[in-house]
Amino acid sequence: MDKENKVFSINELAEYLKVSKKTIRRHISSGKIKCSKVGGVYRISQDALDVFLNPDGNFSEPALNINPEKGEAKPFPIDSKVPFGSMENKWKNHKQNINLVSPANKRLIDVIVVGTGLAGASASATLAELGYNVKSFCFQDSSRRAHSIAAQGGINAAKNYQGDGDSVYRLFYDTVKGGDYRSREANVYRLAEVSTNIIDQCVAQGVPFARDYGGLLDNRSFGGVLVSRTFYAKGQTGQQLLLGAYSAMNRQINRGKIEMYSRHEMLELVTVNGKARGIIARNLVNGKLERHAAHAVVIASGGYGNVFFLSTNAMGSNVTASWKIHKKGAYFANPCFTQIHPTCIPVSGENQSKLTLMSESLRNDGRIWVPKKLEDVKKLRLKKIKPTEIKEGDRDYYLERRYPAFGNLVPRDVASRAAKERCDAGFGVNKTGEAVFLDFQSAIIRYGTEKTHSLGGDQNDKENVQNLGKQAIKEKYGNLFQMYEKITDENPYETPMMIYPAVHYTMGGVWVDYNLMTSIPGCYAIGEANFSDHGANRLGASALMQGLADGYFVLPYTIGDYLSADIRTGKISTDSPEFKNAERDVLEKLKGFIQNKGTKPVDYFHKKLGRIMWNKCGMSRNKTDLKKAINEIKELREDFYKNVFVPGELHEFNEELAKAGRVADFLELGELFAIDALEREESCGGHFREEHQTQEGEALRDDQNFNFVSAWEYKKTEKAKLHKEKLKFESVKLKSRSYK
Amino acid sequence: MKLNLKIWRQKNNKTKGKIQDYILDGVEEDMSFLEMLDFLNNKLLNEGGEPVAFDHDCREGICGSCSLFINGVAHGPERGTTTCQLHMRKFKDGDTIFIEPFRSRAFPVIKDLIVDRSSFDRIQQAGAYVSVNTSGNTQDANAIPVSKEDADEAFNSATCIGCGACVASCKNSSAMLFTAAKISQYSLLPQGKVERKQRALNMVKQMDLEGFGACTNTGACEAQCPKEISIKNIARMNREYLMANIKK
Ligand SMILES: Cc1cc2nc3c(=O)[nH]c(=O)nc-3n(C[C@H](O)[C@H](O)[C@H](O)COP(=O)(O)OP(=O)(O)OC[C@H]3O[C@@H](n4cnc5c(N)ncnc54)[C@H](O)[C@@H]3O)c2cc1C
Numbered sequence: 001m002d003k004e005n006k007v008f009s010i011n012e013l014a015e016y017l018k019v020s021k022k023t024i025r026r027h028i029s030s031g032k033i034k035c036s037k038v039g040g041v042y043r044i045s046q047d048a049l050d051v052f053l054n055p056d057g058n059f060s061e062p063a064l065n066i067n068p069e070k071g072e073a074k075p076f077p078i079d080s081k082v083p084f085g086s087m088e089n090k091w092k093n094h095k096q097n098i099n100l101v102s103p104a105n106k107r108l109i110d111v112i113v114v115g116t117g118l119a120g121a122s123a124s125a126t127l128a129e130l131g132y133n134v135k136s137f138c139f140q141d142s143s144r145r146a147h148s149i150a151a152q153g154g155i156n157a158a159k160n161y162q163g164d165g166d167s168v169y170r171l172f173y174d175t176v177k178g179g180d181y182r183s184r185e186a187n188v189y190r191l192a193e194v195s196t197n198i199i200d201q202c203v204a205q206g207v208p209f210a211r212d213y214g215g216l217l218d219n220r221s222f223g224g225v226l227v228s229r230t231f232y233a234k235g236q237t238g239q240q241l242l243l244g245a246y247s248a249m250n251r252q253i254n255r256g257k258i259e260m261y262s263r264h265e266m267l268e269l270v271t272v273n274g275k276a277r278g279i280i281a282r283n284l285v286n287g288k289l290e291r292h293a294a295h296a297v298v299i300a301s302g303g304y305g306n307v308f309f310l311s312t313n314a315m316g317s318n319v320t321a322s323w324k325i326h327k328k329g330a331y332f333a334n335p336c337f338t339q340i341h342p343t344c345i346p347v348s349g350e351n352q353s354k355l356t357l358m359s360e361s362l363r364n365d366g367r368i369w370v371p372k373k374l375e376d377v378k379k380l381r382l383k384k385i386k387p388t389e390i391k392e393g394d395r396d397y398y399l400e401r402r403y404p405a406f407g408n409l410v411p412r413d414v415a416s417r418a419a420k421e422r423c424d425a426g427f428g429v430n431k432t433g434e435a436v437f438l439d440f441q442s443a444i445i446r447y448g449t450e451k452t453h454s455l456g457g458d459q460n461d462k463e464n465v466q467n468l469g470k471q472a473i474k475e476k477y478g479n480l481f482q483m484y485e486k487i488t489d490e491n492p493y494e495t496p497m498m499i500y501p502a503v504h505y506t507m508g509g510v511w512v513d514y515n516l517m518t519s520i521p522g523c524y525a526i527g528e529a530n531f532s533d534h535g536a537n538r539l540g541a542s543a544l545m546q547g548l549a550d551g552y553f554v555l556p557y558t559i560g561d562y563l564s565a566d567i568r569t570g571k572i573s574t575d576s577p578e579f580k581n582a583e584r585d586v587l588e589k590l591k592g593f594i595q596n597k598g599t600k601p602v603d604y605f606h607k608k609l610g611r612i613m614w615n616k617c618g619m620s621r622n623k624t625d626l627k628k629a630i631n632e633i634k635e636l637r638e639d640f641y642k643n644v645f646v647p648g649e650l651h652e653f654n655e656e657l658a659k660a661g662r663v664a665d666f667l668e669l670g671e672l673f674a675i676d677a678l679e680r681e682e683s684c685g686g687h688f689r690e691e692h693q694t695q696e697g698e699a700l701r702d703d704q705n706f707n708f709v710s711a712w713e714y715k716k717t718e719k720a721k722l723h724k725e726k727l728k729f730e731s732v733k734l735k736s737r738s739y740k
Numbered sequence: 741m742k743l744n745l746k747i748w749r750q751k752n753n754k755t756k757g758k759i760q761d762y763i764l765d766g767v768e769e770d771m772s773f774l775e776m777l778d779f780l781n782n783k784l785l786n787e788g789g790e791p792v793a794f795d796h797d798c799r800e801g802i803c804g805s806c807s808l809f810i811n812g813v814a815h816g817p818e819r820g821t822t823t824c825q826l827h828m829r830k831f832k833d834g835d836t837i838f839i840e841p842f843r844s845r846a847f848p849v850i851k852d853l854i855v856d857r858s859s860f861d862r863i864q865q866a867g868a869y870v871s872v873n874t875s876g877n878t879q880d881a882n883a884i885p886v887s888k889e890d891a892d893e894a895f896n897s898a899t900c901i902g903c904g905a906c907v908a909s910c911k912n913s914s915a916m917l918f919t920a921a922k923i924s925q926y927s928l929l930p931q932g933k934v935e936r937k938q939r940a941l942n943m944v945k946q947m948d949l950e951g952f953g954a955c956t957n958t959g960a961c962e963a964q965c966p967k968e969i970s971i972k973n974i975a976r977m978n979r980e981y982l983m984a985n986i987k988k
């Protein structure tokens with residue numbers, strides 16, 4: 001929103017600032033307030049006033065849109081609103097300078113929040129706490145079941161409780177580096193800064209984090225960092241944090257400040273005069289369409305990993321909300337930045353519906369290896385030997401070999417590619433050749449010996465050491481081991497786990513400015529749904545941090561800057577032509593599915609899309625495959641609209657209908673994903689282009705030409721248009737990432 | 741393997757439902773129970789029929805979406821396991837499997853195997869929270885140490901996934917275990933202690949309003965809870981409730 005460029009007289013300014021005219025004159029003569037003489041009288045511009053109020057400088061710089069081929073520079077079409085000033089002061093100053101809405105006026109303002117994961121639930125709770133009237137939506141039967149519930153390993157915060165040298169700067173630096181220098185510095189710094197509040201907040205809400213015997217909070221380490229800053233609640237951190245946010249929402253529901261709409265799916269954004277003013281949602285129980293109006297709409301609908309069909313995401317996770325706003329004008333940024341997580345349970349069969357993550361925290365204690373000799377691999381696959389029978393010297397702990405400094409705790413993209421490299425070379429240890437070992441034996445012995453020592457037992461009593469060691473492992477990762485055993489029918493305390501990379505998280509998402517507003521005024525995106533903080537690769541335990549930071553501590557304040565102009569707008573009506581038309585369009589589309597007399601179920605198309613994505617846009621990508629993918633997706637989309645079969649009726653509970661809508665959007669997103677991957681002629685983070693690698697097979701970034709965020713603008717009839725938001729690195733020096 | 745499935749089909753809450761028979765061939769051991777249902781649904785869809793509706797999302801045993809009464813047992817035969825984590829290797833060729841929704845007056849059927857569990861949310865809304873501002877300006881997280889024992893015990897109570905198996909397993913349809921788990925979590929932590937009385941009174945009141953039955957200590961809830969939430973929580977809740985009533 002542009003601030004109007006006002007001009008003040010000395011009298012007006014004195015009144016505005018609630019000081020005497022004398023004071024103003026003094027500042028003018030000392031040069032602190034710059035002013036000009038117009039027709040013999042002093043006049044002070046808004047800009048001069050801003051500089052006076054904020055000498056540190058807190059005005060956003062327009063981002064540059066560079067075109068590397070032509071060498072021309074033109075401004076990125078939208079102001080990213082990154083404040084001027086030193087990195088440490090940006091957020092503080094920004095908060096002081098943005099417009100506020102008074103408590104009385106907040107009562108006149110309605111906000112819609114789509115999503116009740118960590119981002120949406122925390123945003124709803126704080127917005128309601130501040131006084132706004134909130135309507136929250138989720139498609140599950142309860143807001144507590146949002147996908148965030150499944151997060152396992154932990155949440156980062158720069159608390160430095162372990163005294164191991166952690167700091168806000170280090171968390172910021174690790175995140176920028178981990179993201180392979182493709183994130184916006186200012187956003188990341190703010191994230192690191194507010195991270196400490198999150199832990200305070202959650203503890204105050206009664207979140208039962210793990211504690212040590214002294215009663216203080218415990219920490220563990222995650223990949224890509226050298227400190228212990230991850231807070232956790234066994235392997236159920238997401239559950240505990242989400243239930244905390246859910247409780248904060250419940251408190252506001254009880255106060256009447258949040259209206260909760262579960263089993264509701266947003267199917268369209270309604271804009272009036274270019275501003276987001278509401279949504280069309282389908283009540284999933286009776287199938288009816290509903291109009292909901294508000295002064296602003298917040299999208300917190302999570303990531304789009306399910307474009308691959310098989311992923312670690314919950315079955316219902318989808319891109320629809322993000323995609324609908326994209327088609328209404330919100331730029332979609334870096335769609336090809338996807339995280340493939342190295343430690344998941346390998347695919348077991350054709351009918352598999354989803355993949356299960358084994359938390360990264362396991363890499364604290366597990367060592368990853370494959371056999372050195374191909375003959376051992378053969379025997380393993382034929383079950384002629386057990387993994388435990390392979391001698392130490394015949395094992396290749398390839399991460400420790402290739403990356404001695406970080407070893408098993410390299411970032412996810414690096415670990416995943418290394419697993420693929422070994423499996424492609426024929427060393428995969430299961431029948432499909434797509435698995436490596438994650439082995440806890442060393443840790444069991446280490447913990448067991450420690451425990452035996454402190455109990456004064458006999459360290460040569462191997463059985464006792466083993467038992468105590470297994471107990472220690474159970475305390476740390478019990479539920480994960482249990483989950484592994486249930487799925488694979490193998491006991492991971494006795495034999496190493498088998499793991500393989502799987503799609504897990506999407507760094508790409510809706511483009512947002514520093515205020516988390518999309519390119520549609522009044523429409524915001526938070527949590528995994530936006531693109532901002534993780535660059536080309538996310539570090540473990542940072543998604544929960546970002547979701548809660550966005551929801552509790554950033555959005556509720558930045559949204560005031562926009563809403564302050566809306567205090568006199570009054571209730572937004574749902575009777576306007578915009579609402580009617582939007583509802584009609586949605587209805588038409590849904591009817592189309594029901595009336596289509598196709599023969600193939602929705603899943604047929606979803607699985608097919610998933611295979612294209614995994615094979616051609618997965619862990620490594622090349623020009624030929626990406627081009628093929630684009631064509632295949634187009635063909636599949638045509639086939640879908642011609643031949644999809646959706647049974648049942650519109651006005652009833654109809655899961656297939658809901659799925660059809662989601663897959664239709666995945667079929668469009670998939671294409672943009674491939675186009676984005678094709679255009680980005682470099683390797684960075686999770687985006688690995690085979691054409692761009694070093695001799696050792698490490699990712700080769702191209703900062704000269706690709707140091708930007710790809711922000712795609714939807715075009716109805718032609719190809720999506722690419723805008724480039726140039727990234728500037730002021731606090732962290734751009735250099736090639738090394739974990740050796 | 742080949743299975744005889746007997747599945748509850750009900751169009752909506754206004755129509756009556758009935759058990760319908762399906763014979764399903766080609767089920768594999770590695771499939772999860774829900775993947776077996778996907779497999780059935782795929783077959784039904786390919787024949788132009790309507791798939792069986794059931795709730796599910798995470799398929800990792802944590803979101804609490806999945807339910808199902810399998811051969812008369814909530815979440816099926818394996819202890820400490822949600823339906824989504826139950827695998828077909830626990831069944832054998834030729835088995836007959838009854839699949840029904842969770843049944844309780846407070847959980848009306850929406851369609852087929854899907855029930856409305858919003859009563860659980862309303863119990864939580866009645867008081868399952870600490871009244872703290874979400875502004876982040878609270879005291880440092882380590883300002884109040886909490887003994888590891890209490891923290892672990894609170895965590896154990898807090899791992900309830902709100903699936904409703906306790907209610908479905910209880911002959912009285914009691915929601916005591918669900919409600920008690922939350923009340924316990926807060927009563928064990930210093931942050932939750934301040935509002936403990938009001939919380940216990942309000943949550944229990946809402947529980948009764950929703951039409952859940954009384955607890956007669958049969959222990960079925962604990963036995964069939966997929967997260968093995970201990971019945972000790974109920975004793976703790978009763979104590980909280982009693983204390984709150986005395987000091988009202
Ligand atoms: C298995 C697993 C483990 C993980 N472990 C960790 C970890 O240990 N640490 C970490 O930091 N991160 C972890 N992550 C990542 C992290 O969990 C997610 O990135 C994060 O929870 C996303 O939160 P969110 O609030 O953005 O969205 P989500 O939690 O995905 O919530 C999305 C919400 O939007 C709603 N919604 C979506 N579309 C619509 C629509 N059209 N209409 C209405 N509602 C809609 C849904 O109902 C839901 O409420 C893990 C992820 C997975 C898959």
Ligand code: FES
Pocket residue numbers: 795796797798799800801802803804805806822823824825901
């Ligand atoms: S589907 Fe989430 S617990 Fe079963």
